[in-house]
Amino acid sequence: MDKSLIFSKLQKRAEELKLIENLYEDDIFANYYQSIVNQDELLEDDIDSYKQFFDKSMPILEIGSGTGRIFNPLFEDGYNIFGLEPAKEMAKYITDEGRDRIYSLTLQEIGNLPQKNIEVIIIPATTVSLFSHGDFYGFLKKIKETQPHIKRIVFDFLKESFFESTAGLIQSSQINGEKFYNVNFFDQSEERIIYNLVSPQKIGISIKYSYSYEVLEGMFRKLGLSLKLVKDLDSYAMVEGVFHGEE
Numbered sequence: 001m002d003k004s005l006i007f008s009k010l011q012k013r014a015e016e017l018k019l020i021e022n023l024y025e026d027d028i029f030a031n032y033y034q035s036i037v038n039q040d041e042l043l044e045d046d047i048d049s050y051k052q053f054f055d056k057s058m059p060i061l062e063i064g065s066g067t068g069r070i071f072n073p074l075f076e077d078g079y080n081i082f083g084l085e086p087a088k089e090m091a092k093y094i095t096d097e098g099r100d101r102i103y104s105l106t107l108q109e110i111g112n113l114p115q116k117n118i119e120v121i122i123i124p125a126t127t128v129s130l131f132s133h134g135d136f137y138g139f140l141k142k143i144k145e146t147q148p149h150i151k152r153i154v155f156d157f158l159k160e161s162f163f164e165s166t167a168g169l170i171q172s173s174q175i176n177g178e179k180f181y182n183v184n185f186f187d188q189s190e191e192r193i194i195y196n197l198v199s200p201q202k203i204g205i206s207i208k209y210s211y212s213y214e215v216l217e218g219m220f221r222k223l224g225l226s227l228k229l230v231k232d233l234d235s236y237a238m239v240e241g242v243f244h245g246e247e
Contacts, residue, residue, distance in 0.1 A: 004187060004188065004194075005187075005194055005196075005205050005207075006196060006203065006205075007168070007170070007183045007185050007194070007196050009170065009183075010170075010181075010183070010196055010198060010203065013198070013203075014198075014203050017198070017201060017202055017203045018201060018202045018203070019202070019203055019205070020202050020203065020204040020205065021205055022087070022204075022205070022206070023195075023197050023204025023205060023206050024066075024087040024089070024090055024206070025087050025088070025089055026089060026202065026204055027089050028199050028201070028202060029089075029197055029199070029202070029204045030067065030087070030089035030090045030092070030093070031175075031176070032175055032180055032197065032199070033066060033067055033090065034067040034093050035175045035176060036173065036175065046070075046124060046125075046156070046238075047070055047073060047074070047124075049230065049231065049238060050070070050122050050124065050154055053120055053122075053152055053154050053240065054079070054119070054120040056077075056078050056079050056080060057080065058080060058119040058120055059080050059082065059115060059117050059118050059119055059120075059149075060074070060079060060080060060081040060082065060118070060119070060120045060121070060122065061081075061082050061083070061084070061113070061115070061118045061120070061121045061122070062074075062081060062082070062083040062084070062121075062122050062123070062124065063083075063084050063107060063121060063122070063123040063127060063155075064084065064085065064123060064124070064125065064127035064130070065083030065084065065085040065090075065091065065094065065102055066085060066087075066090045066093075066125065066127075067090050067091075067093035067094070068093050068094045068095060068098075069124070069125065070122070070124045070125075071083045071094060071095075071098065071102070072094065072095045072098065075095060075097070075098040075101070076095060076098075081098075081101065082101045082102070082103070082113075082115055082118070083101060083102045083103070084102075084103050084105050084106075084107070084110070084113075085102050085103075085104065086104050086105060086106045088104065091104070107131055107135055107136070107139050108135055108138065108139070110139055110142050110143060110146070111142050111146055113146075116146065116147060116148070116149075117147075117149050118147050118149065118150055119149050119150060119151050119152075120150075120151060120152055120153070120154070121143065121150065121152075121153040121154070121155075122153070122154050122155065123153070123154075123155035123156075124155070124156065125156075126156050126157050126158045126236075127155075128155050128156075128157050128211060129157060129158060129193070129208040129209055129210070129211065130206065130207075130208060130209075131209065132209050133209060133211075133215065133219070136219070137219050137222075137223075140153075140219060140220070140223055140225070140241070141223060143243075144223055144225070144243060150243045151242070151243060152240055152241060152242050152243060153240070153241040153243070154230065154238070154239070154240050154241075155238070155239060155241075156231070156236065156237065156238040156239070157211040157216075157236070157237060157239075158210075158211075158235060158236055159210075159211075159212065159234075159235050159236065159237060160210040160211075160212060161234065161235050162235035162236065163184055163186070163193050163208075163210055165235070166184055167184055167185050167186055167193075168183065168184075168185050169183065169184075170182070170183045171183070178199060178200055179200065180197065180198060180199055181196075181197075181198040182195065182196065182197045182198070183195070183196050184208070191209075192207055192208065192209060193207070193208040193209070193210060194206075194207060194208075195207075195208055213227075213229065213232075213237060213239065216239060216241075220241050225241055225242060225243055226241070226242045227239055227240070227241050227242075228240045228241075228242065
């Protein structure tokens with residue numbers, strides 16, 4: 001076990017737990033996310049924010065569909081939405097009728113997406129933090145090259161100030177009669193944020209990366225694209241990236 005991926009105050013307890021290196025691939029942690037799906041105040045009503053950028057005639061791609069918090073209601077409301085979700089334990093919560101629209105592809109495998117007519121990409125729930133800057137830049141470059149109809153990409157992110165203010169703060173929640181603990185902390189390089197999620201039986205790990213508008217704007221500018229702020233709060237922002245001359 002790489003102890004650097006376990007928060008110091010949890011290391012002794014972790015010796016008695018099963019280590020899950022990618023918590024999104026675990027059934028218990030997938031159920032945890034499904035159970036808390038509507039409890040994040042920052043994401044309240046974000047589906048309406050995304051709807052501003054597409055209509056039901058436009059092919060939409062969601063990156064990181066997870067348990068279907070965004071995908072399911074949009075699909076059921078008649079939107080032409082597809083999704084990427086490589087974690088099968090998460091994807092099992094996608095509505096049955098829409099499951100054939102979910103591709104088990106990672107961000108790095110976007111070139112393998114069968115649909116070449118996507119017009120709008122969304123990355124909700126601050127999922128962009130799961131991707132390194134290099135991987136996300138490569139994704140944007142590949143989208144520009146392989147999706148000739150793409151108009152925009154809309155996504156949100158947590159600012160570094162959020163991670164700084166919550167680093168080392170262990171929080172707890174009660175889910176289906178069991179207690180869970182979670183904590184974010186910076187690794188030794190301070191370039192990555194490590195997230196630990198603890199159930200009575202397991203400890204799961206997720207590695208995250210901090211983004212800022214300045215970092216993102218630099219990526220988009222380097223690719224000849226533009227970036228706009230849609231929402232700007234103290235610790236959270238939503239942005240729209242514009243492709244192929246769309247304004």
